[in-house]
Amino acid sequence: MTPLLSVRSLTKRYGARIGCADVSFDLWPGEVLGIVGESGSGKSTLLNCLAGHQAPDAGQVLFDTRAEGPRDTVTMSEPERRMLGRTDWAFVHQHARDGLRMGVSAGGNVGERLMSVGARHYGDIRAAAADWLGRVEIDTGRIDDRPTQFSGGMQQRLQIARNLVSGPRLVFMDEPTGGLDVSVQARLLDLLRGLVRDMGLSAIVVTHDLAVVRLLAHRLMVMKDGHVVETGLTDQVLDDPQHAYTQLLVSSVLQV
Amino acid sequence: MTETAYNFAYLDEQTKRMIRRALLKGLAIPGYQVPFASREMPMPYGWGTGGVQVTAACLTPEDRLKVIDQGADDTTNAVSIRSFFQRTAEVETTEATADATVIQTRHRIPEHPLTEDQILVYQVPIPEPLRFLEPSEVETRKMHALEDYGLMHVKLYEDIARHGTIATSYAYPVKVEDRYVMDPSPIPKFDNPKLSDSPAIQLFGAGREQRIYAIPPYTQVVSLDFEDHPFDPSKADHPCALCGATTSYLDEVIVDDEGGRMFVCSDTDFCATRRGEAA
Numbered sequence: 134m135t136p137l138l139s140v141r142s143l144t145k146r147y148g149a150r151i152g153c154a155d156v157s158f159d160l161w162p163g164e165v166l167g168i169v170g171e172s173g174s175g176k177s178t179l180l181n182c183l184a185g186h187q188a189p190d191a192g193q194v195l196f197d198t199r200a201e202g203p204r205d206t207v208t209m210s211e212p213e214r215r216m217l218g219r220t221d222w223a224f225v226h227q228h229a230r231d232g233l234r235m236g237v238s239a240g241g242n243v244g245e246r247l248m249s250v251g252a253r254h255y256g257d258i259r260a261a262a263a264d265w266l267g268r269v270e271i272d273t274g275r276i277d278d279r280p281t282q283f284s285g286g287m288q289q290r291l292q293i294a295r296n297l298v299s300g301p302r303l304v305f306m307d308e309p310t311g312g313l314d315v316s317v318q319a320r321l322l323d324l325l326r327g328l329v330r331d332m333g334l335s336a337i338v339v340t341h342d343l344a345v346v347r348l349l350a351h352r353l354m355v356m357k358d359g360h361v362v363e364t365g366l367t368d369q370v371l372d373d374p375q376h377a378y379t380q381l382l383v384s385s386v387l388q389v
Numbered sequence: 390m391t392e393t394a395y396n397f398a399y400l401d402e403q404t405k406r407m408i409r410r411a412l413l414k415g416l417a418i419p420g421y422q423v424p425f426a427s428r429e430m431p432m433p434y435g436w437g438t439g440g441v442q443v444t445a446a447c448l449t450p451e452d453r454l455k456v457i458d459q460g461a462d463d464t465t466n467a468v469s470i471r472s473f474f475q476r477t478a479e480v481e482t483t484e485a486t487a488d489a490t491v492i493q494t495r496h497r498i499p500e501h502p503l504t505e506d507q508i509l510v511y512q513v514p515i516p517e518p519l520r521f522l523e524p525s526e527v528e529t530r531k532m533h534a535l536e537d538y539g540l541m542h543v544k545l546y547e548d549i550a551r552h553g554t555i556a557t558s559y560a561y562p563v564k565v566e567d568r569y570v571m572d573p574s575p576i577p578k579f580d581n582p583k584l585s586d587s588p589a590i591q592l593f594g595a596g597r598e599q600r601i602y603a604i605p606p607y608t609q610v611v612s613l614d615f616e617d618h619p620f621d622p623s624k625a626d627h628p629c630a631l632c633g634a635t636t637s638y639l640d641e642v643i644v645d646d647e648g649g650r651m652f653v654c655s656d657t658d659f660c661a662t663r664r665g666e667a668a
Contacts, residue, residue, distance in 0.1 A: 211535060212535045212536075215535055215537060219539070234543070237543055237547060238551075240546070240550055241543045241546050241547050241550065244543065244546055245539050245540065245543050246539070248539045248542040248543060248546065249537065249538070249539020249540070249542075250539070253542070253614075253615055253616050254615060254616045254617055255546065255549055255615040255616075255617050255618050256617050258546065259546075259550075276550075277551065
């Protein structure tokens, strides 16, 4: 079996500063990898480099494409990378506003990916959009409402539907539950867990919320100052942290 | 009165060269928007400065020019542009579509079929078909380069979701030679089929936006649509009240305060010719 995503010595610098340095890992099909660390530790930089939003300075990102097997997405041409971005990859932004078209109806938002890869049958597109709204627990009667009329939690679920409609194999998530209140968070996590399991998705979840990774991630990577300081199974890392920073991180969680 | 103080067709020769270069590039890449250094013209932006510059770059002393505004030869915009070139280029002018070699148009394609000896120049207010969907020019140029046109269909999807049918009735987006999505300028969608496979050269000039694009003769131009909501080049369901034509594009004219209205050909030359023939 080949890993779905294989990252080798990925480095991104901002001038003299380090964004992330010498990151290597493998992600296997169906696996969810959590990346935790404090603000400024390079988690988002790493995610953006992986998803092709930023160009890394060094290293390889090998993605197991459907047609040609493992390809380095860093050296891929922009059209190929964009095609991956709207077929096999999905990117869930922290702020739903960044990932949605706020002036376009919910149905149009979900249908955009289908239309961008050539769907030209209105009835089919609308049926797929309605189906996905149902799956993320949005009333299908609101298919023609704009995201501006949705609550924060609904917007985030709409963003997930919009991303998953094309049946991606790899989902990048940047703080998917950030800014939502806990009960909405819980429902969203429940939904994500179900979708990951049912669709056999692989995912990379960046968050600073350890409770989120405990629920979602199989494996965990802890970052500090641009470097990976600890990796391992989620339970293992959270219950028996080895690195001093991870110990600090785990012990800093407020106990309710 | 002639104005010999002006260079032929108002613009200086270097400017015309620059515009011709942009035109040639546009013709070589059908539907691609070529940036050009649009000049200040002695008329406000929005009055056809782009079309006027393209016409000026195309005119030769032997040309016969026709100018129409929404199909009509006798409206302010058409009359003033026609007299502008009469004064600055001293070219012959005509109102008969068949007699013209260069036709500058605002928002219509003449009803009379065009020939290989003719050039049709469109005035374009907003050349970017994706503008109202994606405000960033940097991003729209990337989308054109990468053929990333899903967004265009999102607009049509929104139309159907809201109105039950594709409600866009003018400036209806087209795809040229299966590559570039293009704004055909605000012509009614009734005229869209005439864009395709036309024997005449079609040139588009946007003065304020500083863009030129072109459709060479016999180029395939397809109006975007959905399989289950196909493109429909609709028009008012009436015959022309003056000439009785059933196939031409019609203007609705309010004739009194009691809601009385009549439908007449928007192409005045077409209508007059038919009435001449009928008489």
